[in-house]
Amino acid sequence: MGDDGIFEELKQSVIDQDEEKVLATVDKALAAGVDARKVIDDGLLPGLDVIGEQFECEEIFLPELMQAALAFQSAMAVLEPKIRESGGEGPKKGRIVLGTVKGDLHSIGKNILRLLFETSGYEVWDLGIDVDLFKFIDKAKEVDADIIAMSALLTTTLIGQKDVIDALGEQGLRDKYRVMVGGGATTEEWAQKIGADGWAPSAYEAVTLAARLVGAQAGSAA
Numbered sequence: 001m002g003d004d005g006i007f008e009e010l011k012q013s014v015i016d017q018d019e020e021k022v023l024a025t026v027d028k029a030l031a032a033g034v035d036a037r038k039v040i041d042d043g044l045l046p047g048l049d050v051i052g053e054q055f056e057c058e059e060i061f062l063p064e065l066m067q068a069a070l071a072f073q074s075a076m077a078v079l080e081p082k083i084r085e086s087g088g089e090g091p092k093k094g095r096i097v098l099g100t101v102k103g104d105l106h107s108i109g110k111n112i113l114r115l116l117f118e119t120s121g122y123e124v125w126d127l128g129i130d131v132d133l134f135k136f137i138d139k140a141k142e143v144d145a146d147i148i149a150m151s152a153l154l155t156t157t158l159i160g161q162k163d164v165i166d167a168l169g170e171q172g173l174r175d176k177y178r179v180m181v182g183g184g185a186t187t188e189e190w191a192q193k194i195g196a197d198g199w200a201p202s203a204y205e206a207v208t209l210a211a212r213l214v215g216a217q218a219g220s221a222a
């Protein structure tokens, strides 16, 4: 079977919300030598996008949405160790406090971000989902973070990113940390509007952005 066939099969297994089929197809792809990152990016995530569209058009409802997300997460449990194996150990590049903002329970994008940050040499404190603004700030102070990274998937929770930036300003800490924002509901314009230091559309680009921000941090401290 050509590569396209296996990616189509991975995508379809998520669309079918069929956990067993997702796991079996992931195994098949890995056995065929497909890179774990490509399994996620070119197979599973496109499936999740279709699920999002079907939910929006009311072709499916919350139980199906949850079922698809659970199937995706079971696949991540298999894929994550593979990706970690290929990540190198080396000197730490920076400290990142990460979380999904208050009121928002979406964790998949944030978890991919954590994985890529960690395998790219960053120390990450993952505060999880539904994170209160003061938790971001308190943890950043506690661990002397370089970067605060916030994810938001809902238009109704986006404001949580602005709240953290505003609270940092009020506490006289805005210049101490670089702030990056992202997640399905965000745009570059939004990031600029709220005064974030950076935005990225994907976890891969978030890693490049982190390197740039940590570099800038070192530059401004000099």
Ligand code: B12
Binding pocket: 045, 048, 049, 050, 051, 052, 053, 055, 056, 062, 065, 066, 069, 103, 104, 105, 106, 107, 108, 109, 110, 112, 113, 149, 150, 151, 152, 153, 154, 155, 156, 180, 181, 182, 183, 184, 185, 199, 200, 201, 202, 203, 204, 206
């Ligand atoms: C899976 C899912 C769920 C799952 C989440 C499970 C989990 N553990 O995460 C469940 C079933 C729980 C869920 C619930 C809900 N969901 Co939902 N969900 C989705 C879905 C299908 C996929 C989200 C996802 O994981 N995408 C894959 C990841 C990898 O993408 P990502 O998060 O955007 O992350 C990437 C980048 O954005 C970036 N990134 C992410 N974070 C960050 C952070 C930084 C700093 C940076 C730089 C980059 C970055 O890197 C990631 C990897 O490349 C989306 C549709 C979609 N296509 O997005 C709807 C969607 C987000 N959900 C939606 C809705 C409405 C809901 C509910 C309100 C439904 C309801 N009626 O209850 C609830 C809200 C619950 C809550 N309070 O949070 C809407 C949101 C509409 C809106 N604009 O506000 C969407 C868009 C569906 C739709 N089209 O209508 N959902």
